[in-house]
Amino acid sequence: MYSKETLESYATFSNILKILKRDPRFNEYCSQTRVPAGTSLPLNKERDVCYLLESGFVKYNFSGEDGLCNYYIVYPGKFITLPIVEEYVPNTGELLFLNQSVYWTIDFEFLRKMLFNEDPRNYIMLQFSVETRYKLYVLATMRNITAEERVMFTLIRLANFGMHVSANRVDLPSFVTYNIVAELAGTSKSFATLTLKNLRDKGILDSSKRPWVIEDMSFLQDTLNISDIPSF
Incomplete structure (x- = not known):
């Protein structure tokens, strides 16, 4: 069993970038973008990149096979999207940047290779999975209250x-x-x-x-x- 502090301290924004920058091709596979409030970014099921939020807040809207819409807020330092298993990626999605924001677009294959070499215990993936578990808890709670x-x-x-x-x-x-x-x-x-x-x-x-x-x-x-x- 892992401690909460261990996962959180390792899977920080600064440490993720530090790991990625160990490869000299970092700038080839990772790019930084600044967007104004109200910017919308559509997502489909085919995803070969992931998004890491540096600053600002993002509302992630997505729907699955049941067609129901779901929403949650992503805050600075967190992955907005990280498609771990191909079959479990939401059918459609949309990112809505709620204020001026800065985010990183990261090639997923590059990220996977770097994490395989630099994070053999999968702390970063585990932390993202824990956060996803809590998001699902929130959505389940929302569907069972007035x-x-x-x-x-x-x-x-x-x-x-x-x-x-x-x-x-x-x-x-x-x-x-x-x-x-x-x-x-x-x-x-x-x-x-x-x-x-x-x-x-x-x-x-x-x-x-x-x-x-x-x-x-x-x-x-x-x-x-x-x-x-x-x-x-």
Whole structure:
């Protein structure tokens, strides 16, 4: 069994680039791109590259054979996509960059060769698999709670990317909007807006200006009573 700290400390953004740069052909197989907020990048099932996020936030939309749409947020330092098993790649996908971002495009065969030589214990792949497991846990949780609870659950997830100004108060990221909350919660914008208004009326949320502020984080956590909410 591996420790959480071991995997996380090895699979950092800086260490991944350090490993890749050990090959003199790094610039041949890896390229850096800066994109403005709102940039969309479509994905199909045929993938020979993967994407590593250096800065910014990305909403990854994807669907499988059941046709249902799924969403999650990728934050800096993490792989946006890393197609480990060919048969298990989502049918379609889209990357939406929520603010100005920088990401790396990495040839997958080059990455696989470098990890085979430099990461024989597969720490980086294992860490990505662990993160994917938690993302699936989030999606499974979302499908088993009410629409109102999904909106509150989404706020808690988004709080992980914000600034915790005190134990109970969180400034949410500047990209948070009614549309973003509705999409992540799997509800209509009108329903999400009404639910958020109820939270405002109770003094739980302040969305009068950006960034939005969760004024009472413990209320959301206690109301949902969902343990082990991951940070992605």
